[in-house]
Amino acid sequence: MNDRSRRRSLVTGVTSAPYQLWAVLFILVPLAFVAYYAFTDNAFHFTTANIARFFTATSPVTDAGGSPVQVRTYMVIAWRSVKLAVIATAVCLLLGYPLAYIISRAPAKVQKTMMTLIMIPMWMNFLIRTYAWMTILQDTGILNNLLAALHLRRVHIIGTQTAVIIGMVYDYLPYMILPLYSIMAKMDHRLIEAARDLGCAPAGVLRRVILPLSMPGVVNGVTMVLIPSISTFYISQKLGDGMFFLLGDAIEGQYVAGNLHFAAAIAFILMVALLAAMALMRRLTGKYTYGGAAA
Amino acid sequence: MAKKIIELKNITKSFDGQVVLDDICLDIYDNEFLTLLGPSGCGKTTLLRLIGGFETPDAGDILFLGQRINDLPPHKRNVNTVFQRYALFPHLSVFENVAFALRERKAPREEIEARVEEMLSMVALTGFENRSVTRLSGGQQQRVAIARALVGRPRVLLLDEPLAALDLKLRKDMQQELKKIQKATGVTFVFVTHDQEEALSMSDTIVVISEGRIQQIGASTDVYNEPKNAFVADFIGESNIVDGVMLADRSVSFSGHTFDCVDGGFERNEPVDVVVRPEDVDIVPEDKGMLRGVVTSVTFMGVHYEVIVDIGGFKWMIQTTDFVDVDERIGLYIEPDAIHIMKKSEYSGLYGDYASFSNEFDELSDAESEAEE
Numbered sequence: 017m018n019d020r021s022r023r024r025s026l027v028t029g030v031t032s033a034p035y036q037l038w039a040v041l042f043i044l045v046p047l048a049f050v051a052y053y054a055f056t057d058n059a060f061h062f063t064t065a066n067i068a069r070f071f072t073a074t075s076p077v078t079d080a081g082g083s084p085v086q087v088r089t090y091m092v093i094a095w096r097s098v099k100l101a102v103i104a105t106a107v108c109l110l111l112g113y114p115l116a117y118i119i120s121r122a123p124a125k126v127q128k129t130m131m132t133l134i135m136i137p138m139w140m141n142f143l144i145r146t147y148a149w150m151t152i153l154q155d156t157g158i159l160n161n162l163l164a165a166l167h168l169r170r171v172h173i174i175g176t177q178t179a180v181i182i183g184m185v186y187d188y189l190p191y192m193i194l195p196l197y198s199i200m201a202k203m204d205h206r207l208i209e210a211a212r213d214l215g216c217a218p219a220g221v222l223r224r225v226i227l228p229l230s231m232p233g234v235v236n237g238v239t240m241v242l243i244p245s246i247s248t249f250y251i252s253q254k255l256g257d258g259m260f261f262l263l264g265d266a267i268e269g270q271y272v273a274g275n276l277h278f279a280a281a282i283a284f285i286l287m288v289a290l291l292a293a294m295a296l297m298r299r300l301t302g303k304y305t306y307g308g309a310a311a
Numbered sequence: 312m313a314k315k316i317i318e319l320k321n322i323t324k325s326f327d328g329q330v331v332l333d334d335i336c337l338d339i340y341d342n343e344f345l346t347l348l349g350p351s352g353c354g355k356t357t358l359l360r361l362i363g364g365f366e367t368p369d370a371g372d373i374l375f376l377g378q379r380i381n382d383l384p385p386h387k388r389n390v391n392t393v394f395q396r397y398a399l400f401p402h403l404s405v406f407e408n409v410a411f412a413l414r415e416r417k418a419p420r421e422e423i424e425a426r427v428e429e430m431l432s433m434v435a436l437t438g439f440e441n442r443s444v445t446r447l448s449g450g451q452q453q454r455v456a457i458a459r460a461l462v463g464r465p466r467v468l469l470l471d472e473p474l475a476a477l478d479l480k481l482r483k484d485m486q487q488e489l490k491k492i493q494k495a496t497g498v499t500f501v502f503v504t505h506d507q508e509e510a511l512s513m514s515d516t517i518v519v520i521s522e523g524r525i526q527q528i529g530a531s532t533d534v535y536n537e538p539k540n541a542f543v544a545d546f547i548g549e550s551n552i553v554d555g556v557m558l559a560d561r562s563v564s565f566s567g568h569t570f571d572c573v574d575g576g577f578e579r580n581e582p583v584d585v586v587v588r589p590e591d592v593d594i595v596p597e598d599k600g601m602l603r604g605v606v607t608s609v610t611f612m613g614v615h616y617e618v619i620v621d622i623g624g625f626k627w628m629i630q631t632t633d634f635v636d637v638d639e640r641i642g643l644y645i646e647p648d649a650i651h652i653m654k655k656s657e658y659s660g661l662y663g664d665y666a667s668f669s670n671e672f673d674e675l676s677d678a679e680s681e682a683e684e
Binding site for chain 2: 204206207209210211212213214215216217220224225228229
């Protein structure tokens with residue numbers, strides 16, 4: 017290594033040091049603690065009991081016929097979490113994709129305004145947003161009053177799965193729109209014209225050009241919505257009336273109850289599962305990244 | 312007479328109240344290489360986009376083989392485009408880019424493979440099938456774009472400044488190649504460029520456009536030798552354009568001398584624009600010249616010298632292989648057939664004087680910057 021490159025690497029080293037320190041202190045160390053707690057008991061002896069408990073613990077419930085049965089508690093919770101998160105993510109994608117596309121094709125000024133409108137709810141605290149939805153969706157809330165005023169039938173939403181999904185979609189939709197919009201805004205309009213020129217009707221352009229080119233945005237958007245909605249706890253408590261106990265609620269519950277080691281175990285399992293899911297998704301959609309398929 | 316493929320009838324187009332195309336009438340014939348030539352912003356790209364279907368005219372009709380296609384969307388037109396900077400699909404390989412139009416038609420697999428191979432061999436890219444288009448050089452991307460546009464056998468290929476992004480050497484090669492491809496396929500090419508040399512060397516027909524209006528339509532030699540007005544004379548090649556008076560048929564007076572010429576058909580004493588190409592002027596001893604002047608600048612251009620001569624306050628450009636020196640007094644001799652007479656037009660007086668010629672400016676600014684140091 018010559019003098020100049022040594023000096024440069026020293027400069028990079030010094031300037032990046034604070035960020036590296038930050039990463040170690042606030043990302044790696046906490047993750048290590050989660051793993052450490054997950055694999056130890058109250059006396060900090062190594063154990064896999066916490067992990068095993070997640071997979072084996074059972075609780076009694078009543079089945080559809082009214083007779084009591086034993087179910088694997090956390091498997092049921094995990095399945096419910098995944099289901100709601102996947103539905104919420106899918107709804108976000110279905111709402112966000114066309115919206116992001118429309119915004120990205122609008123005149124520059126309109127684009128700015130639209131993006132600001134989408135960002136504004138994020139300036140409000142997420143608890144307050146969730147409370148707002150409670151007042152809207154309650155049986156005597158704004159929505160039902162409105163329906164009554166229009167002489168329409170009242171609807172019962174609060175405390176249902178729908179309410180939880182509405183809450184998730186509302187809170188996380190911007191995280192879907194932002195990455196989609198940013199990739200679509202960068203998309204070269206002439207590619208769309210080229211596809212039209214080569215015989216594609218508008219639907220063909222969407223399927224053969226816009227969709228594959230926006231795939232990296234879809235992957236990012238799905239990641240950014242799926243992860244928070246799978247681990248959310250507050251929305252389900254407030255909008256689900258506590259009827260839809262999710263993984264986030266389980267972690268919070270165990271933590272509040274002082275079971276730090278089991279709370280850490282649930283968080284650890286969730287983290288590993290999400291990492292695996294993300295890796296799989298990236299692999300499946302990898303061929304859509306710019307630069308084309310590897311020959 | 313060859314068959315008309317595209318007819319543009321009184322096409323007018325404005326953007327935000329700005330007239331971009333003004334009453335354009337143009338016939339495009341089967342199997343010709345037609346070039347739309349003009350400075351940037353003259354409307355030539357808009358004209359191409361109208362034919363491609365990406366814009367609709369405000370007034371006038373576009374006919375394709377006699378059928379009105381004003382409102383036909385681009386994917387239903389038997390016309391393909393080579394876009395400026397190519398617009399290749401970055402998520403597809405070379406093969407898939409070229410196969411794009413055939414896949415849209417759901418052509419059988421054997422046909423797709425055969426056609427794509429045929430196109431790739433035509434543009435000398437056999438063996439590049441699986442490459443990513445983002446890893447090709449500019450020239451290679453250009454070839455893929457041409458193959459992609461021709462694979463569906465369009466009747467007309469539109470090319471929007473396709474060579475602008477290439478370096479000079481490659482551009483020359485591609486000019487030859489495009490011409491060859493046009494001959495081999497028999498597809499009508501409509502080629503947009505602002506490069507007059509490119510237009511002259513490639514085209515069967517040149518359409519010179521300025522400010523949204525067609526100035527002249529003709530073969531390369533016609534627009535060069537018989538420019539219709541001062542704009543065309545100036546834009547295509549170098550020209551000395553001076554005010555003259557037509558004394559009678561085949562007799563014109565300019566710069567204080569009466570010349571024999573070959574043009575006629577003007578009114579007696581009609582004011583005209585006179586064009587003399589720099590390469591058509593001979594330098595002779597001062598006393599033998601029809602015109603006399605002082606050399607103000609000499610630039611070595613390789614094959615020839617570019618000499619600026621001040622004749623009664625008007626600066627002429629002369630291209631010569633004889634060496635003359637700055638401040639030398641010389642005579643000019645002009646053959647009758649080197650003099651081209653044009654009617655006066657809105658462009659008269661705007662072009663053709665080399666008083667503000669860039670080489671002189673370069674010298675001036677060089678001198679100034681040296682003085683400052």
